[in-house]
Structure formats: C-alpha cells, structure tokens
Amino acid sequence: MLHSMLCGVNALHSLSISHSFGVISLPKCVVPELRLLSSTLDCGPCSAKVPCQKTLTLVNLSPLPGCYRVLPQRHQEAAALWYSSPKPCGIIQGHEAVEIPITAEVQAVGAHSIPVDIAVFGKETSPLDGKCWSIEPREGVVPAKAEVPVVVTANLGDTGRFEDSMKLFIENSLTSVIPIQAVGTGTTVAIDKPFAPELNLEPQFK
Incomplete structure (x- = not known):
C-alpha cells in the first residue's frame, strides 16, 4: 500500500x-525532521584503547516515521577518538526519541570529543552532523621560499571540544594529515517539540 x-x-x-x-x-x-540533542560524542573518563559505551539521543520532530543511519567514521586512522555503532540503522516513530548506542575507543590519554555523522533516508543534503570545518583557500600554488596562509574556520553547533583531521595533498609528494580541534563555549538550548510558527528569543538577549 x-x-x-x-x-x-x-x-x-x-x-x-x-x-x-x-x-x-x-x-x-x-522527509521527517530529525534532530540530535547533542551532535558531539564526548569521552571524558575513558581509558585509552579500552572500548566504552555511549549514547546519542535522536528526536523526531515530525508526525512521520523516519529512517536513520550512523555513517562510518571519516579519517579514523588519524583521529584520537574512534567510534562505531552496534546498531547503526533504525526507524524512529513520529514525535518520539531514540537512544543510539555508540562504542567509543580513545586512542590517546586525555578527554576527547568528536562529531558523529548520521544520515536521514531521503535527505540529499549533508548528514545531521555534517562537517563543521571550512578551509580557505582549498588549493593553490606556493612560490619558492614563500608562504601562503590557510584559514581553517570551525562552525560549531554545540558546546564541547571538536576534533578532526585535515589532509594536505602536495603534488609529487606524500600526503600529510594535520590534526585540528576547536572548542565550543556557551549553553546549548534544546526543545522537545517545535514552536509554531517560530520562537523568537531576540528580545531576551538585548
């Protein structure tokens, strides 16, 4: 039917x-509107090389069921925090929330966090937690004995520390992997149901 x-x-x-x-x-x-309450996988008190269990909360703001999938981690070999999901796919009913299980493994001593990519079936744009980094310029030519500044901008949608890696491709040379990180500060505001037609908080911050 x-x-x-x-x-x-x-x-x-x-x-x-x-x-x-x-x-x-x-x-x-x-396509149902699915939201992550927190798009960052945060691993604080975890021992290095020891898997620990975490969860991410996914909320369906629409009355329609939605299908989601946790995407494989990008550039895992260069990341300080590895993750995977024992149940990467599922269906979330309308106006409900699900806890997505995540297995995390810290590769180095210290507190680490990383964004997790989750795709929604039928959505052609970037995943729920897409890339938060932009690089300018993305390519160019460096003259002999000169320098070219490269600006890496983090567009963070949550608090906490975000870690990733940037690959530098040099013609006729080896590829370099450069770790990058940024820290989001402030307070995350999350609601469990949409406000119609809109929620205007501008007067509260003037």
Missing part, C-alpha cells in the same frame, strides 16, 4: 486517478 511509505500524504488529495487519461497522481514525499 502507498500509505506504508515514509512520506507525507495530503489529506484530501493524497491519491487521485484521472479516468480520461488513466494517470495516477502520487503523494508528495516529505
């Missing part, structure tokens, strides 16, 4: 058939 699909169906015009042409009008698909 069409109603078993993960799509939004208009109440009055969900399915119509033209008798003269035999044309079926299919419902318009809608």
Whole structure:
C-alpha cells in the first residue's frame, strides 16, 4: 500500500486517478525532521584503547516515521577518538526519541570529543552532523621560499571540544594529515517539540 511509505500524504488529495487519461497522481514525499540533542560524542573518563559505551539521543520532530543511519567514521586512522555503532540503522516513530548506542575507543590519554555523522533516508543534503570545518583557500600554488596562509574556520553547533583531521595533498609528494580541534563555549538550548510558527528569543538577549 502507498500509505506504508515514509512520506507525507495530503489529506484530501493524497491519491487521485484521472479516468480520461488513466494517470495516477502520487503523494508528495516529505522527509521527517530529525534532530540530535547533542551532535558531539564526548569521552571524558575513558581509558585509552579500552572500548566504552555511549549514547546519542535522536528526536523526531515530525508526525512521520523516519529512517536513520550512523555513517562510518571519516579519517579514523588519524583521529584520537574512534567510534562505531552496534546498531547503526533504525526507524524512529513520529514525535518520539531514540537512544543510539555508540562504542567509543580513545586512542590517546586525555578527554576527547568528536562529531558523529548520521544520515536521514531521503535527505540529499549533508548528514545531521555534517562537517563543521571550512578551509580557505582549498588549493593553490606556493612560490619558492614563500608562504601562503590557510584559514581553517570551525562552525560549531554545540558546546564541547571538536576534533578532526585535515589532509594536505602536495603534488609529487606524500600526503600529510594535520590534526585540528576547536572548542565550543556557551549553553546549548534544546526543545522537545517545535514552536509554531517560530520562537523568537531576540528580545531576551538585548
């Protein structure tokens, strides 16, 4: 049945058939709005090289069920914190929350955190926790005995420390992996249900 699909169906015009042409009008698909309460996997008191169990909370703000998947960790070999999920895929019902199990393994002594990429079925844009780094310029030529500054900007959507790695490709030479990190400060504001039509907090911060 069409109603078993993960799509939004208009109440009055969900399915119509033209008798003269035999044309079926299919419902318009809608991707449920899924949010992570915290997009950062934070490992504080964990022993190095010893796996520990963590969870990330995923919330479905829409009435439709959604399908999600924890993506494989990028550049794991250069990361100070490795992660994987024993249950990377699942379906979350409308207006509900799920705890996604994450197995973390710290590779070096100290407190580490890293963003986790989670994809939503039907969403063509970046994952729920996409790359928070931008690099300018991304490519160029360095003259002999000269320097070219490269600016790395962190666009953080949460508090805590974010760690990643940047690969530097040099023509006719080896590839260098440069670790990068940034710290987000402040307070994270999260709500368990949407405010309609909008929530304006500007007067509170003037």
